Amino acid sequence: SANKIIFLNQKGGVGKTTSVVNLGAALALRGKRVLLIDFDSQGNLSSSLSADNSAPGTYDILTEQISAKEACQKTSINNLDIITANIDLAGLNIELVNVENRNYYVKNALAELENSYDYIIGDCPPSLGLVTINTLVWASYVIIPMQCEYLAMEGLNSLMRTVASIKRSLNQDLTILGILFTMFTKRTKLANEVVEDVTQYFDNLVFKTKIPRNVRLSEAPSHGLPIFAYDKHCLGAKAYYKLSKEVITRVE
Amino acid sequence: SANKIIFLNQKGGVGKTTSVVNLGAALALRGKRVLLIDFDSQGNLSSSLSADNSAPGTYDILTEQISAKEACQKTSINNLDIITANIDLAGLNIELVNVENRNYYVKNALAELENSYDYIIGDCPPSLGLVTINTLVWASYVIIPMQCEYLAMEGLNSLMRTVASIKRSLNQDLTILGILFTMFTKRTKLANEVVEDVTQYFDNLVFKTKIPRNVRLSEAPSHGLPIFAYDKHCLGAKAYYKLSKEVITRVE
Ligand SMILES: Nc1ncnc2c1ncn2[C@@H]1O[C@H](COP(=O)(O)OP(=O)(O)OP(=O)(O)O)[C@@H](O)[C@H]1O
Ligand SMILES: Nc1ncnc2c1ncn2[C@@H]1O[C@H](COP(=O)(O)OP(=O)(O)OP(=O)(O)O)[C@@H](O)[C@H]1O
Ligand SMILES: [Mg+2]
Ligand SMILES: [Mg+2]
Numbered sequence: 001s002a003n004k005i006i007f008l009n010q011k012g013g014v015g016k017t018t019s020v021v022n023l024g025a026a027l028a029l030r031g032k033r034v035l036l037i038d039f040d041s042q043g044n045l046s047s048s049l050s051a052d053n054s055a056p057g058t059y060d061i062l063t064e065q066i067s068a069k070e071a072c073q074k075t076s077i078n079n080l081d082i083i084t085a086n087i088d089l090a091g092l093n094i095e096l097v098n099v100e101n102r103n104y105y106v107k108n109a110l111a112e113l114e115n116s117y118d119y120i121i122g123d124c125p126p127s128l129g130l131v132t133i134n135t136l137v138w139a140s141y142v143i144i145p146m147q148c149e150y151l152a153m154e155g156l157n158s159l160m161r162t163v164a165s166i167k168r169s170l171n172q173d174l175t176i177l178g179i180l181f182t183m184f185t186k187r188t189k190l191a192n193e194v195v196e197d198v199t200q201y202f203d204n205l206v207f208k209t210k211i212p213r214n215v216r217l218s219e220a221p222s223h224g225l226p227i228f229a230y231d232k233h234c235l236g237a238k239a240y241y242k243l244s245k246e247v248i249t250r251v252e
Numbered sequence: 253s254a255n256k257i258i259f260l261n262q263k264g265g266v267g268k269t270t271s272v273v274n275l276g277a278a279l280a281l282r283g284k285r286v287l288l289i290d291f292d293s294q295g296n297l298s299s300s301l302s303a304d305n306s307a308p309g310t311y312d313i314l315t316e317q318i319s320a321k322e323a324c325q326k327t328s329i330n331n332l333d334i335i336t337a338n339i340d341l342a343g344l345n346i347e348l349v350n351v352e353n354r355n356y357y358v359k360n361a362l363a364e365l366e367n368s369y370d371y372i373i374g375d376c377p378p379s380l381g382l383v384t385i386n387t388l389v390w391a392s393y394v395i396i397p398m399q400c401e402y403l404a405m406e407g408l409n410s411l412m413r414t415v416a417s418i419k420r421s422l423n424q425d426l427t428i429l430g431i432l433f434t435m436f437t438k439r440t441k442l443a444n445e446v447v448e449d450v451t452q453y454f455d456n457l458v459f460k461t462k463i464p465r466n467v468r469l470s471e472a473p474s475h476g477l478p479i480f481a482y483d484k485h486c487l488g489a490k491a492y493y494k495l496s497k498e499v500i501t502r503v504e
Contacts (some may be wrong), residue, residue, distance in 0.1 A: 012265040013399070017403065125379065126379065151296050154294065
């Protein structure tokens with residue numbers, strides 16, 4: 001059944017959405033059946049792939065207006081589907097507060113997709129609200145993207161503690177698949193210091209692949225394309241392609 | 253009485269915290285009495301100024317365990333005080349849901365500070381939860397920091413709509429003081445396109461001052477210092493000093 005992965009970091013702007021789009025596309029290029037799910041009411045994942053986020057999406061599935069299977073949309077990339085999100089999802093953090101079983105909404109709603117895909121990858125918002133907690137109860141793996149910046153290190157320990165407490169109380173299968181350095185610039189002293197500190201502390205958890213800062217990655221979303229369709233020879237594309245190999249090795 | 257300003261953008265990593273620290277410090281250098289308030293449970297504002305975020309802070313004020321005046325801490329900069337935040341604040345978005353008057357907690361708790369400062373500046377988390385809504389009900393001005401990136405433009409209209417709806421229903425005094433471009437790189441085509449698009453659409457709302465991408469700004473927090481104490485001659489320091497002049501002109 002499907003490998004369920006979420007990209008999570010409550011620190012904002014660390015490359016969660018960019019990583020979901022391009023890891024997903026790389027796995028699809030390698031022939032895996034991949035579904036991406038937008039759990040962020042900003043809908044950046046949906047717009048990065050020119051998906052129609054006025055069509056029924058994550059909010060409609062979680063409020064049982066449509067089934068998960070019906071909400072899957074094809075993208076321009078073969079083997080790559082998406083479930084979109086829009087501003088409706090923002091209200092769910094409040095709507096779910098007083099509901100029985102509020103932590104299992106995502107897990108229950110997405111159960112029917114388990115055999116249709118090899119990888120299901122979720123993009124989370126930069127917060128640890130109820131929707132995000134729901135994705136931690138559903139997922140089997142967490143990937144933590146982090147910028148090589150001082151402020152990005154601050155929240156890492158508290159994030160690890162949150163994942164550990166969900167694993168203990170709500171989802172024994174949950175594992176941290178790895179920490180992914182994003183927007184890395186070799187020539188910056190601070191970046192190298194952060195990489196050294198985090199690698200010394202978390203050792204094998206850190207992915208060998210580092211995603212370099214590459215302006216082509218920030219241009220691709222304005223064309224609604226993953227990097228492989230926008231500029232397949234750039235450094236960003238090569239890095240995400242290499243990451244997909246590492247993810248497959250860790251998972252399979 | 254004090255000019256109450258919040259830095260708000262639900263898009264993550266756009267320079268909210270960096271702007272609050274350095275605009276605050278620049279106003280203090282110009283002799284204004286300034287208080288910074290951390291409304292983000294990540295506590296990045298607190299750590300950027302080496303403040304003690306285990307001392308009573310925003311959460312303790314909003315749950316009425318301590319008064320706002322008692323929670324003000326001095327920083328290493330003259331005329332610059334801070335109220336800190338830590339992970340406790342994350343729970344408040346849920347705790348406040350079923351409470352009477354839940355939108356006025358910040359406004360009521362901070363009323364006693366109005367005459368002690370010239371500027372009170374709040375740093376918001378990258379989400380539009382109940383704590384953030386509370387800051388919109390309290391503030392007189394909103395500054396929207398935005399990166400010159402495609403994905404950052406996506407959320408701008410929905411943010412403007414949120415501010416307009418709070419102004420209509422909960423806080424008639426609320427005004428958008430301006431849109432601030434951050435991490436701007438002159439040589440990137442995408443950055444110039446975004447600046448052009450946003451300026452054409454929002455015209456006078458856009459601050460003339462653009463904050464350049466400058467690695468010194470991302471190094472300063474690891475020393476717990478605003479940019480003026482870390483490297484007062486760098487481009488980042490000059491830009492925030494210039495911004496403080498523009499803010500004073502718009503406000504006073
Ligand atoms: N490796 C990279 N090189 C250059 N730009 C990048 C890279 N990765 C992401 N970006 C750009 O940086 C910005 C932040 O990335 P992204 O939106 O993916 O982060 P996020 O963690 O999903 O943000 P949020 O917390 O708001 O959800 C975007 O404008 C994106 O285009
Ligand atoms: N002008 C700049 N030049 C270079 N780096 C910057 C600049 N402004 C901010 N940074 C760095 O970029 C990262 C994001 O900035 P910051 O944390 O201030 O954004 P934020 O909007 O507060 O993020 P969040 O949404 O997580 O609260 C930080 O590591 C910061 O040090
Ligand atoms: Mg995102
Ligand atoms: Mg911040």
